[in-house]
Amino acid sequence: MTDINPDQIGAGKPQPLEWRDGDMPYSTAFGDHFYCQTDGRLECRHVFLAGNGLPERWNARPVFLIGELGFGTGLNFSETWRQWKLYRQQGQHLHFMSFELYPMRREEIDRALAHWPEINVERQALASAWPDSPQGIVSLDLDEQTRLSVVCGHAVDGVSEAASEFDAWYLDGFAPSRNGDMWSEELMRLVCQKTTPGGSFATYAAAGFVRRNLAAAGFSIERRKGFAGKREMLCGVKPQ
Numbered sequence: 509m510t511d512i513n514p515d516q517i518g519a520g521k522p523q524p525l526e527w528r529d530g531d532m533p534y535s536t537a538f539g540d541h542f543y544c545q546t547d548g549r550l551e552c553r554h555v556f557l558a559g560n561g562l563p564e565r566w567n568a569r570p571v572f573l574i575g576e577l578g579f580g581t582g583l584n585f586s587e588t589w590r591q592w593k594l595y596r597q598q599g600q601h602l603h604f605m606s607f608e609l610y611p612m613r614r615e616e617i618d619r620a621l622a623h624w625p626e627i628n629v630e631r632q633a634l635a636s637a638w639p640d641s642p643q644g645i646v647s648l649d650l651d652e653q654t655r656l657s658v659v660c661g662h663a664v665d666g667v668s669e670a671a672s673e674f675d676a677w678y679l680d681g682f683a684p685s686r687n688g689d690m691w692s693e694e695l696m697r698l699v700c701q702k703t704t705p706g707g708s709f710a711t712y713a714a715a716g717f718v719r720r721n722l723a724a725a726g727f728s729i730e731r732r733k734g735f736a737g738k739r740e741m742l743c744g745v746k747p748q
């Protein structure tokens with residue numbers, strides 16, 4: 509496993525990026541793409557939304573809190589927000605809280621998300637609300653029923669300080685072989701502690717050590733078919 513020491517590339521600084529095929533960001537620090545090369549938006553629906561039983565679990569919930577490890581381009585948020593707007597009822601509220609070490613710049617978010625016309629509205633709203641220098645907790649009320657918070661810094665610090673009880677988690681911290689920190693037992697335990705009983709997680713990852721860390725943390729684990737030919741992905745529930 510390659511362990512990146514984020515301090516070597518400067519925590520809080522923009523993530524070193526290069527662009528492949530025009531609009532596909534690639535992290536040169538972690539040696540990985542931000543989402544699958546087939547279609548990151550459809551991957552989000554298969555892995556993170558369906559893996560957490562969404563949108564169905566939004567039904568009749570006055571407030572729903574999603575946590576995400578790794579905000580990246582905001583693709584998962586944008587697709588989730590799009591789905592939320594299609595599904596929600598009056599009076600319901602979604603809070604999406606993401607933990608990100610290297611927040612991207614507005615132009616980078618805009619460039620990556622412009623790949624998908626389906627999320628044009630969300631991309632434009634996110635890019636125009638996004639601060640010039642994201643730091644601390646970026647909190648954006650994007651509409652009357654949707655709040656985005658991006659907690660800048662190491663996920664392990666942000667999650668340990670989060671007061672809230674999360675209903676669902678998107679675990680999206682690059683491939684486990686490239687970024688062990690985002691899949692450590694310590695972080696998985698914090699994630700489970702901050703999850704409401706009956707709450708869930710989903711991830712494209714299927715590595716044995718990730719499954720063991722999530723099980724040790726207290727989740728019941730289910731293996732499902734992965735996206736775009738990937739044999740497996742993991743999702744699971746915190747027992748009631």
Ligand SMILES: C[S@@+](CC[C@H](N)C(=O)[O-])C[C@H]1O[C@@H](n2cnc3c(N)ncnc32)[C@H](O)[C@@H]1O
Pocket residue numbers: 514523541542543576577578579580581582583584585607608609610661662663664680681682687689690
């Ligand atoms: C696969 S990308 C996330 C993609 C993202 N969800 C999207 O919709 O574009 C992984 C993200 O995790 C962030 N990251 C890596 N290590 C981290 C750490 N220790 N704490 C917080 N964020 C981290 C990276 O900067 C990167 O943005």
